[in-house]
Amino acid sequence: MSDIAVRFYELGHRYSLSRWVFQDYRAEVARGSTFALLGPNGCGKTTLLKVLLGALRPAAGSIEVHGRTAFVPQLFQVTFDYSVLDMVVMGRARRVGLFSQPSMKDEKACLIALDRFGIADLAHRPFHELSGGQRQLVIFARALVSEADILILDEPTSALDLRNQGVILDWIHRLSREEGLTVVFTTHHPHHARAVADMTMLMLGERRYLFGHTAEVMTEKHLHELYGVTLKRLQFEHDGRMVETFVPVHALGSTGVAVETAGTLLK
Amino acid sequence: MTDLALAENGATEEAKSETVSSARKHGWAVPVLLGVGVLLAMIASLCLGAYPMSFGRAADILFHLALPVPLPAHPPWNIKELTVVQIVRLPRVLLATLAGMGLGMSGTALQGMMRNPLVGPDIVGVSSGAAFGGVMAMLFDLPPIGVIALAFAGGFAAMVCTYFLSRLANRTSGMALVLAGVFIGAFFIALVGLIEFVAPDSQLPSMVYWLLGTFVGADTKKVLMIAIPTLSGGAVLMLLRWRINLLSLGDLDAETLGINVGVLRWAVIALVSLIVASQVAVSGVIGWIGLVVPHCARMLVGPDHRRLLPAAALLGALFVLGLDDVTRSIVQAELPVGILTALVGTPVVCFLFWKTQGKGWEHE
């Protein structure tokens, strides 16, 4: 088996004949690395994920996926009020015969996975009652028991509060380092990609993209081109280590300049 | 660090998890109790009727009849009692039981597969399609296998139409499916009306009465007609029941978990159509059961289809058997059970509608 987990080759997709969503995309993601997909709304991130998952057939080019994928959707809702354990057990679908039910062994594996995420005590709680972060972890546990090699996350942090964003990012990091999983995720937050991704792809336009190591790809210039917003690179010291992040700087009408997170203009 | 973040909610969780898992704790005890309940209800139903019969006597006769050994030479019962049980009442009781099982199972499977707790065989148009096939078969005087085949074809066609129509709505929201079912159902009801219009006078009354849903006139032939598809199709559905959990997650999710959603979905649609068609072919359209019973079963054993599907089958049997007993005994004139189920079912469905509206059954 090669060391490549995912490879795009001249990949393209379109919903109508006239308009390509993206075209001629090339990328290679090594096994065990973390790959972030960045782009503005409507640039085709979700479409690319669907192609990656095999739910859509690419209209042009080819895609290679080496290994089993597990998907964590952006907003996970279920119609029926399954318990957490029921949800996690579903990850075992590949290992359970067509006409059989999961065994005690399967359930035990699920409990171990839940324990790994520190939520074993939630096993018999209804999935509905969990918080957004807890749900994400349950789906992570499900991905773990499904013995997937590639974890695909659609905006894993978008619906979470700041603290839980941190928890999820930490787990993305740990899963790729400790479990050797390849993680592919999309995000709107450049600093999240900067924090955990080894490789990053910026989806600039139909044929334009940038792909490479996160540190190389994510520059103020590129990000400005991507979002049409000025992003400032900030470096500061935290706990004795240098940290780098990106902060958007919005022009707010007559008041001059405001910074998205920091609030208002300082004289 | 991560555990800390989540443990914040943990304090209140212990109390909650106690009540929540209660359904799971006696998860398998409920189906056992329901199974015993169904058998007792069957025996009790054998006691109802113009000819007097005690519970013990009915149980005794049923036990001896069901054992695959010859009947005793000098039985404690008289021959009229045996005739009443074997030829008159048992076919009807079995018909009601099997129809209820079939409707309970198919309703549950449909709700799971379509991820929508507001559907049932009659809502997505399967029943209307099967009814159309049934009246066609009656018009041409087809043998039982022909009736089932046409009813199956009609039910399957209606279901496929509904499914694709709801897909046209682009988002598989709950309401699109229900609306598509209403459209397709209305179309097939119109076709049924057309057949009724061209049917000769001699066939019309029996068609109309059959369409209302009735277990009157049960005999061995009809029981076999419903039993073979319901028990065999139901057994396959039972084996697939855990996969319905997966189907209920949504296409993309289920696909990435490694199951073949397309094949599985069509298999479930075909099985449901078969079961509903056989029910409609022998006893006409019996509405609402397929919608209401899964909800009641979910209250008893929770949403996991591994426990839900058997429970819904048994609860459906109990439900229909009970309603048929009511039409046979309390409501003296032989009221078609389909009318009674609609009368009882509609308020329940309204209640469910009110309750589920707040919940997130419309999503994606």
Add this chain to the structure above:
Amino acid sequence: MPKTIEHTVGQLTWLGPFLCIGFVILALIRPSPKFPIPNHYRRVVDASGAPVRVALPFRGAALTWGISAPEYIEDTRAPGVLIHGGGAAARKWFARQVISWIYPKVLKDDKVWDPKPTAYAHGPYAEVEKLMAFNPGAYLGIGGGPATLLKRAGLPALCVRCGRGKNWDDEIFATARVMTALLGDPQQGERLIADYLQTFKDLENELRPSTIPEWPGVLIMGSMTRNRNHLYVKSVLNSYRIYLPPAAVRNASKGWTGERQDAERILAMDPDYIFLVGVKEPPFATQGPKEFMKDPRWRGLKAVREKRVYRMPGSGPGGLAGLIFQPMWVRWMAEIVHPDRLQPKVRKMLRDRLLHQFGYHITDDRIDAQLHLDENRDSAGYKRFTRDYRPVEKKEPAK
């Protein structure tokens, strides 16, 4: 490991009820229970040709779907062994028949009649249990209906007519033969049939239908009072058809007609005579001649202009009267249509035959009621059916 066991049990619980129900279904495949052969029995061959053993002493008859109590009594004269005559509707129907005047006790006997309406309309098997509980000596039925199932269970069920005859005559002969054989007096059936045939022969001799060049067209129909658009026409294929040639009339209706008939087609048929069937009493009352002739829809009809509309005696919403009454009503029709060829004999015939067959003296009032004199009095030529009618006018032109 009890948890593993619980797990397995949990997974297989559904199988239990499935298997139980499967076993119970197998019970239906067993052969039907066989009733023991009675020690003393009478062997009766029913209309389908099947021999039936009827235990002696005879415990009585229960009527099932398709057989009416007047029919049974007319053929057997044995109201005492009638165990079940039918439901509430059958009792009402019985009360309208002449037979109920002759045997008023049957009408009053609550044991014979079930107060609940019968459910035969809801399928052939609806009433089987009730019938079994009556425990009679024999069940009488027609092809299909509960009798078939009772017979399969080995109970003494007789099919008195099975739709095998070429026409209605064959069917009512078969009925008379099976019923009288059941009561152990087959000769009585033959006597009834011979008498019936003789009456028709007498009519033929007097009327000589073959010498009448053109037979008038008649329409036997009904029109509900509650819903005037609900029209019913006895078609050319109806059982009534064989009683039209002996009266030297032809059916004016064309093609297959039935429940759903519209007024326009009746206007197109334009019969010479209209005979109204159905009952006077609500809820299923049908229009009488007076009401019918007033109906603006029918103003253009030839029969209405010439007041040739009559309510038929002895006919219900579909049933035919049996062996004794049928020939009299045919003569009644013939006398109306061909008054010049026939002596007015209907009143006398009714009186004589009831006396002869049942030893019953019918009063003039009751004859009037049977002939619907109250309704038919104003219709053309109905004077001859009044009690004080003397056929004098006919002789005058001869002088």
